[in-house]
Amino acid sequence: MHEKPTILLPVRILEGESLPEGTGKLLSNVRVLLLGYHVVPEQTAPGQMQMQFEDRAQDRLAELExxxxxxxxxxxxxxxxxHEGQKTIDRMIYEHGCLAVLVPDMVRDLDDVLVPIRGTVGVDRLVRVVTGLFADTDASITLFHVAExxxxxxxxRTLLDGVxxxxxxxxxxxxxxxLxxxxxxxxxxxxxEAAESADAIVMGETDPSIATFVFGMPAEKVADRFVGPVFIVQRERPDGIERD
Structure with a gap:
């Protein structure tokens, strides 16, 4: 029995974001940290906004849960x-040991999952995410490498064989x-281009900046250009980054 990874699913809870069809089925084999968050304007105290909108946000969060x-x-x-949505998301990743973040999108039948491989760094975490999500499905796993x-x-070939x-x-x-x-x-x-025939992507975070784990480069560009869910596997928690 494989270990269930924890996947972070951030939702802008007061901005009408919903879960695309099939998201629940996609995440049925993992632990989900469902983060409902709202970015408060600088001139407004978060506590003040929470007092005003907490009930509405909690109701919506309960529906998604x-x-x-x-x-x-x-x-x-x-x-x-x-005040800072990205810092909140980063903090949740580390506090709850999330292995990946989901950029949700329409989920078609899961016949093929694309897994781009850059190198050996982070392979352990990548394998844990792919296994947790898809070991109990019939989906094909395409390990994809762009050679230097x-x-x-x-x-x-040795790299892909190892994975x-x-x-x-x-x-x-x-x-x-x-392969x-x-x-x-x-x-x-x-x-x-390869993602055009895939139903989901699992890729490692390649930008060295933790703050751009999903809205940065290049993973976010892939998510923008791919109609389907993208799981971005997180790097290990770097030394020197403290929890808030």
Whole structure:
């Protein structure tokens, strides 16, 4: 039995955001930290805004929680009124040990999951997320690597073989795993082109800035150009970053 990873699902709770169809089913095998948050204008105290809108926000949060739980997800909720939404999201990632953040979008039938691989850094966390989400499904897992100009085909294959071995070790049938190596195009264009035939993406956070984990580069660009859910696997908590 594989360990359930914790996935952060942030929702702007007072701005009419809803969960796209199929989100509950997609998250049915994991733990979900459902974060309802509202960014308060600088001139307004968060506590004042919370007193005014907390009941409305809690009601909406409860609706979303119920929808996820009815699909089988294990859900924990947090409601935050804050001046700095991104810092709040970052803090939740570290406080609750979230392995990935979901950028939700329409969920089609889960036939193929695209997993771009850059290198060996973060592979443990990537494997845990892919396993938690998809081990109990029939979805094919496409391990995708854009080779560097000085990288040999053998090195690229060795990289993907290593990740494939990790996935089979935790119970994913090797027949479900496909390996794809591409050269020539830029990484972002290659990933988004490959994503056209995928139903979901699981990719590592590649920007060195923690603050841009989902709204930054390049993961956010992929999410913008891909019609489907994108899971962004988080880096390890860096030294020197303290919880608020």
């Amino acid at each position: 119920s929808a996820l739980e009815s699909a089988g997800a294990t859900v924990e909720t947090r409601l935050v009124f804050t 100009p000085d990288e040999t085909d053998e090195d690229a 494939a071995d990790r996935l089979t070790d935790v119970g994913i049938d090797e027949e479900r795993i496909r 794809t190596i591409r050269r020539g195009d830029g990484a972002l264009d290659s990933i988004t």
